[in-house]
Amino acid sequence: MGGRDATMVLLDENGIRCDGRKVDEPRRIMIKAGGLKNADGSAYIEFGDNKILVGVFGPRDVHPKHMSDTDTGILRVRYHMEPFSVGERKNPAPSRREIEISKVIKEALEPAVMLDKFPRTAVDVFIEVLQADGGTRCAALTAASVALADAGIPMRDMVSAIAAGKVADTVILDVNNEEDQAGQADMPIGYMPNLEQITLLQLDGILTPEEYKKCVEVGVNGCKLVYELQKKALNDKYFGNGGD
């Protein structure tokens, strides 16, 4: 193992990754619920070097009116990266990638949010990436789910997300920017831990069927770790430290 190291050592012979982590170790994660006064619900997440702020509004009137649905509420998600979030200035206009991630996150949240309770309304989720370092869609999804709970929007379950991947022929948890660029595969997973359902699964790269299974397993276990931190963030805000 650890054979394919040409320019950068992604995994050394001791099983230590380029940023000093073990293969199944996520980056440092800090989640804070609330913080934005004008939003109905909000959350801030630091996921390694990713820094993401999420604001949620709603349920509220739909504008433009023709978008509203008489049977159910609608969920609208905007994922946006700040111009200063990456090394070279990013044009603040929504790019192809941002539009795709907005859609993907929306679809990953929809199974959890009980929109049928509010027909003719919209729930808006605004995600601002302040600093990006690989795996922003997972971090954004995690934070968005905390912000939705903070806004008091009924949900079947929280959605936790983390990426699994393959680097140097080894399955790893929580792919960072270097591993994403130089690695062999990247698999973001969104998971509802109590219902045990996957709401997001993408794959960029090539995996054997065995590696694929391993990746999903590693990712789901990672999501459970993330879930504990989401839980803690909400408990800290609503129940002080006495929350159980």
Next chain:
Amino acid sequence: MDNKRKYVIPGDVVTTGPFRPEQNVFLQGNKIISTTIGISEIYDDSVKVIPLTGKYIPKINDLVIGKVVSHTSLSWELDINSCYVGFLPAQDVFGRDFSAHADELTSKLKSGDLVAARIANFDRTRDPLVTIADRDLGKIDSGDLIKISPSKVPRLIGKRGSMIQMIEMATNAAVTIGQNGWVVVSCETPEGLLKAKKAIEMVNEKAHVANLTDQVKEMLEIKDDES
């Protein structure tokens, strides 16, 4: 039976077994799962979660405080602090012989007026229908409006109205609580008004504190001695 209270977040299993799921919970297999952040309560045959956050969702027979935002020739629209606007038909105020030509809606209620209203009907396919044709309902002429979080209204009322009765007794104020989180306080003395407002805001901020009634009582009494 002690109704085991528990702090829950969305997705938490409140209990399993033959219970009737009520507010903010749903049944998944034999598990009863919370859908919101709140405090779960288990009764003899039912389970519910009292939410700690969230917007007001109209419920039939709720007393709400609304603000007139606009009117057509047949009805008023009330802001009831919800995702839907309250619909108040003119017949409700003018009676059955209302005529769109003869009666001027603004003669009874103008934009910006506060009204105490009751949700008469709400089936989610249309905006909630409200009525002011009942005792204690109608236009509110005097008093201060305080906005609190709708999820904290039960806390402000207290068990069998204990909290609000205490505030009213201590300050001599009349408090009208709308289930939508809008509260109107009126009092003859400005000191009483200030004190009542402060007490209500205190409940809003410290709703999760266990012995809140005692704390509010203490606050109200301390002010008594000083003044």
